[in-house]
Amino acid sequence: MTVIKNIAKDRILQITVVITIISLFFARPRIEDINFHTLYSILAMLTIIQIFSYLHVLDVLAYKLTASARSTRRLTAIFTILSIVSAMFLTNDITVLTLIPLYLTIAKRHNLPEILPVTLIGMGANIGAAFTPWGNPHNIFVVNRYNVSPLKFFSWSLPLLLVSLIIVLLFIFFVKDKPIPTVPLEDIRISVRPMVLTIAVSIFFFFGVFNIVPAIVAVILALIINPSIMLHVDYALLLTFTCFFIFISDIQQIPFIVTLISKTMFSEHSVFLTSIISSQFISNVPSTILIGKFTNYAEALFLGSNIGGFGSLVGSMANMLVFKSFVENGTVSKRKFFWIFSVLEFGGLIILTILGWIVLDFVI
Secondary structure: OHHHHHHHOOHHHHHHHHHHHHHOOOOOOOHHHOOHHHHHHHHHHHHHHHHHHHOOHHHHHHHHHHOOOOEHHHHHHHHHHHHHHHHHHHHHHHHHHHHHHHHHHHHHHHOOOOHHHHHHHHHHHHHHHHHOOOOOHHHHHHHHHHOOOHHHHHHHHHHHHHHHHHHHHHHHOOOOOOEOOOOOOOOOOOOHHHHHHHHHHHHHHHHHHOOOOOOHHHHHHHHHHOHHHHHHOOHHHHHHHHHHHHHHHHHOOOHHHHHHHHOOOOOHHHHHHHHHHHHHHHOHHHHHHHHHOOOOOHHHHHHHHHHOOOOOHHHOHHHHHHHHHHHHHOOOOHHHHHHHHHHHHHHHHHHHHHHHHHHHHHOO
């Protein structure tokens, strides 16, 4: 019953279902347009993430690392780097939902700055998630849609990671530095055996994303480790993705829409810019699936969709979760947070867009 309630109250799913139902009046979805391998991969990803969440891996790392922080700037750097690394494996959503409330708890206890550190944690989550195929659901789609090999994928994501890392580390120097007392350690322990088994399952998941083994194998192995974990998986996200596929199957059968989108898909640069701009309005996940149906420029779509995660609040789901977490846990002006968050996000978006354009000109 709890699973059904969680699905029913998900706002993103509600909106997606309504839009999908409207699209059914114009066309009927085709079964071949639904990428089941992507859906299996996302289910496996969500299952593994839930196991890691129950093992409190991120909580332990955060407390261990922050115990060594002696200043506000160092604490911000620790949380930002942890956000980047965590998002590579646990996705940007889980990272944001775990680290931001934790940081704000420490900030309130010691009267630390909130707005800039929280913004940087959110940016770090988007940066880290872009690096791995499973960090973002739309990366899984790109890998499956274009049969991207591990070597090729990381040849795209590594330069983006390095450039983004430099930008966010420069932003850290804007944090006013002042000494803080030692952050006390919480007594949180990790069970070694489940941790080892979960890492093993994660390896199968990696193979599944790249079609080396069936993606569903990782789900089956996760069930063996902890069958009850399936009650806590984010099925709303899985259903949202299914609705995306149905919606896009419908609209790509409408001649006017096909003509309109096709006109923006004439080069790598046009695909790159279209994915960035559309992400600002409909978020980068549906944008990637939509554009992916009309282009073979996989590298440009990868860069555009991940860079498009910066900018507006709707650029990525993680951005919306950052704002939501701050509203629920922050103590300073929400309006001020929104404006500073937006300035930094759009600043990063502009810089990365310029660099991405150069990459398309001289590298790809």
